[in-house]
Amino acid sequence: MNIGEDVRMSLRSIRKRPVESLLLIFGIALGIGATAAGISLISYSVKAKNDLLSQVPYREVVVRVRESAEDMDLPAAPQISDGSAFISSRDLVAKDDVPDVEYAYVADRMELRVMTQAMIAQFENRQLQDGGGAAPAGDGFMMMGPPPDEGAPPSEDRSAGAGEGAAARGNEREGPAAPPVGEDFFSGILESLDGPQPVIEQMPGMRVSLEYFSAWNLNVSEGSLFTAGEIEQNAQVMVLGSELAATLFEDDASLGREVLIMRNLYKIVGILETTGTSIDGTAFIPQQYIDIDRIPQFARQFIGRGTALHFTVYDPDRLDEAKSQLAEWFSQNYGEGQVVITVPRVEVEAAQDRTARLVSVILFLAVAGLLIASVNVSNILLGRAMRKRKNVGILKALGASIKDVFGLFFIEALILGVSGALLGTAISLLISKLMLLAISGGAVVSAMLFLGILAAWAITTSLTVIPALQASRIPAADALRYE
Amino acid sequence: MITLESIDKKYNLGQMTVTALDEVSLTIGEGEYVAIMGPSGSGKSTLLNIIGILDNPTGGRYLLEGHNITNLPDKERARIRNKHFGFVFQSFNLFPELSAMENVMLPMSYAGVSFSQRKARAAELLDWIGLSHRLHHLPTMMSGGEQQRVAIARALANEPDLILADEPTGNLPTEKGEEILQTLEDLNKQGVTIVMVTHNDAQARRAKRLIQLQDGKLHGEVA
Numbered sequence: 283m284n285i286g287e288d289v290r291m292s293l294r295s296i297r298k299r300p301v302e303s304l305l306l307i308f309g310i311a312l313g314i315g316a317t318a319a320g321i322s323l324i325s326y327s328v329k330a331k332n333d334l335l336s337q338v339p340y341r342e343v344v345v346r347v348r349e350s351a352e353d354m355d356l357p358a359a360p361q362i363s364d365g366s367a368f369i370s371s372r373d374l375v376a377k378d379d380v381p382d383v384e385y386a387y388v389a390d391r392m393e394l395r396v397m398t399q400a401m402i403a404q405f406e407n408r409q410l411q412d413g414g415g416a417a418p419a420g421d422g423f424m425m426m427g428p429p430p431d432e433g434a435p436p437s438e439d440r441s442a443g444a445g446e447g448a449a450a451r452g453n454e455r456e457g458p459a460a461p462p463v464g465e466d467f468f469s470g471i472l473e474s475l476d477g478p479q480p481v482i483e484q485m486p487g488m489r490v491s492l493e494y495f496s497a498w499n500l501n502v503s504e505g506s507l508f509t510a511g512e513i514e515q516n517a518q519v520m521v522l523g524s525e526l527a528a529t530l531f532e533d534d535a536s537l538g539r540e541v542l543i544m545r546n547l548y549k550i551v552g553i554l555e556t557t558g559t560s561i562d563g564t565a566f567i568p569q570q571y572i573d574i575d576r577i578p579q580f581a582r583q584f585i586g587r588g589t590a591l592h593f594t595v596y597d598p599d600r601l602d603e604a605k606s607q608l609a610e611w612f613s614q615n616y617g618e619g620q621v622v623i624t625v626p627r628v629e630v631e632a633a634q635d636r637t638a639r640l641v642s643v644i645l646f647l648a649v650a651g652l653l654i655a656s657v658n659v660s661n662i663l664l665g666r667a668m669r670k671r672k673n674v675g676i677l678k679a680l681g682a683s684i685k686d687v688f689g690l691f692f693i694e695a696l697i698l699g700v701s702g703a704l705l706g707t708a709i710s711l712l713i714s715k716l717m718l719l720a721i722s723g724g725a726v727v728s729a730m731l732f733l734g735i736l737a738a739w740a741i742t743t744s745l746t747v748i749p750a751l752q753a754s755r756i757p758a759a760d761a762l763r764y765e
Numbered sequence: 766m767i768t769l770e771s772i773d774k775k776y777n778l779g780q781m782t783v784t785a786l787d788e789v790s791l792t793i794g795e796g797e798y799v800a801i802m803g804p805s806g807s808g809k810s811t812l813l814n815i816i817g818i819l820d821n822p823t824g825g826r827y828l829l830e831g832h833n834i835t836n837l838p839d840k841e842r843a844r845i846r847n848k849h850f851g852f853v854f855q856s857f858n859l860f861p862e863l864s865a866m867e868n869v870m871l872p873m874s875y876a877g878v879s880f881s882q883r884k885a886r887a888a889e890l891l892d893w894i895g896l897s898h899r900l901h902h903l904p905t906m907m908s909g910g911e912q913q914r915v916a917i918a919r920a921l922a923n924e925p926d927l928i929l930a931d932e933p934t935g936n937l938p939t940e941k942g943e944e945i946l947q948t949l950e951d952l953n954k955q956g957v958t959i960v961m962v963t964h965n966d967a968q969a970r971r972a973k974r975l976i977q978l979q980d981g982k983l984h985g986e987v988a
């Protein structure tokens with residue numbers, strides 16, 4: 283018999299029992315929906331895990347001074363008397379003794395405040411009104427305010443002749459407190475600020491050491507990255523993220539220009555390729571070398587506190603080895619227990635393992651749901667076939683072969699199955715979209731979801747085969763005897 | 766045309782064995798009109814189903830035009846039923862979701878007849894049997910006699926050589942049954958072989974040959 287006829291007969295018989303047919307369709311739909319949603323959840327969490335773990339921070343060992351994490355808010359005094367070790371970017375040389383380490387770098391975060399001609403003019407006006415001289419600028423200035431945020435070690439700034447982070451804060455909080463600038467200082471650089479003015483007053487910045495860019499696989503699209511020499515000489519150079527580079531000045535161009543950040547004039551030497559991350563909006567300046575011996579003992583505490591040393595490894599599987607070798611290096615150089623060494627990956631993995639287990643349970647339930655639905659569907663179809671066993675006998679009497687009968691019953695099951703599966707696919711797309719929106723704010727319709735839907739289709743169709751097979755094997759004479 | 770040699774049909778019900786047919790030997794020639802009679806449970810339907818290759822004997826040989834068809838594959842058996850046999854049942858056995866036309870067209874679709882030809886032939890058969898006004902009616906909207914006429918039209922769809930009728934008038938009032946019997950006799954006159962199971966003596970006597978079954982055994986034959 284041709285398929286058209288089969289389809290027509292099937293549709294009639296489906297229409298004849300609308301409630302049962304709808305139940306079948308919804309059963310299949312829910313089963314498939316649940317499974318596909320479960321699978322998309324799994325695939326999402328796997329993808330999220332892989333994405334996360336492939337990021338640089340999860341291929342790193344991070345070394346900090348012991349107090350750094352816990353005692354951030356303590357007043358400075360107790361820490362000074364503590365007399366524990368300090369570490370600085372100098373200690374990045376530990377890399378040379380640990381073969382698993384690929385790159386070693388420092389990256390300290392800070393806010394960079396940009397000054398324009400107009401702002402300088404404002405300062406000058408105020409100073410004229412106050413009638414006082416400008417606060418002394420330069421190495422003599424010492425900030426004794428609250429401890430700075432992570433990434434803005436004031437002693438370092440001071441020694442480098444900068445002080446922008448700390449001073450910026452001082453300025454913010456204390457209002458009229460004089461900034462470390464003066465007339466004489468500005469008069470020399472006002473000319474270089476004569477061109478287009480920056481339109482951004484404050485930008486996220488990072489002090490980075492040489493290998494930071496390699497570790498994060500960052501390249502310039504224009505200009506160049508810092509050289510070792512520039513970092514050693516404390517050169518006032520700056521590399522901008524692509525977005526920042528395009529918006530810092532009103533006319534889009536920024537390469538080669540100079541920006542005054544508090545009292546340092548930084549020359550923009552490079553613009554990074556677009557990454558799609560926060561890096562695009564960040565300004566990078568060199569991490570400067572410090573001669574630790576020139577710093578008074580009490581001030582050294584500040585250095586170590588802000589600084590975290592990052593050691594990325596070639597192979598994330600060897601993070602533990604790298605960690606223990608680094609621990610040994612630091613105990614040899616500073617004594618036992620002076621630094622805190624963390625592997626961020628370990629914590630993330632532990633958290634993700636818990637999620638993975640939860641997600642597996644969800645998938646298990648979803649698949650169980652599909653199986654239950656499928657078995658039910660199969661059961662209903664079987665019941666349907668048995669009720670129609672008389673028809674099997676008649677069909678065979680009229681000349682249908684086993685194959686023909688199978689075809690007829692299978693097509694009927696398939697029509698129900700495909701309707702249910704289509705509905706289920708719609709449901710699962712909806713569920714997974716809602717689920718992913720709830721999780722991350724971004725919907726990912728992955729290939730895995732489609733695989734899941736496909737698998738669910740396969741299970742459903744194979745279960746519709748059974749009743750059709752069963753029906754087609756009913757002996758004609760028995761079937762005819764059935765009333 | 767058909768030769769049965771010592772056909773047995775036994776049902777194994779655990780401890781017990783039911784013998785539905787016991788060493789039945791029978792020859793049915795081309796163009797014959799055979800009635801089968803016997804008490805309930807004597808094996809009449811079983812014999813008819815075996816002749817129609819709807820059922821397999823548990824013993825003996827079945828020769829169709831001299832060929833042993835006992836071990837033919839399902840597909841071949843289906844083809845023989847489709848092309849050469851027509852079945853008429855006591856309870857009509859029309860498909861309730863199909864119209865009269867569609868019921869008659871069904872066997873032709875297994876024979877690979879094109880849609881337009883099927884339609885034309887079905888209409889022609891229904892017209893011949895006096896149901897031209899019922900082509901698109903569903904069986905539920907027709908009387909018993911009309912339904913049985915549709916069933917006969919369906920049995921004739923592929924121009925069978927043999928019509929197997931199991932109590933075709935059993936569910937019909939006398940005068941409607943008489944119409945059906947007339948139709949079958951007309952067909953026989955046109956050369957179609959008829960084998961009919963009946964409980965009705967008068968009907969049986971109108972056949973050219975009467976076979977009596979008792980407890981699965983061929984009890985006697987009146988020619």
Ligand SMILES: Nc1ncnc2c1ncn2[C@@H]1O[C@H](COP(=O)(O)OP(=O)(O)OP(=O)(O)O)[C@@H](O)[C@H]1O
Nearest residue numbers: 760776783784785804805806807808809810811812
């Ligand atoms: N599937 C089966 N399993 C067991 N026994 C069966 C089966 N089919 C038929 N029989 C038995 O075979 C015997 C013959 O049955 P059959 O239907 O051929 O009788 P019949 O002469 O057509 O009776 P009726 O006049 O009531 O239609 C009966 O005893 C019946 O119970």
Ligand SMILES: [Mg+2]
Nearest residue numbers: 809810811931
């Ligand atoms: Mg019977």
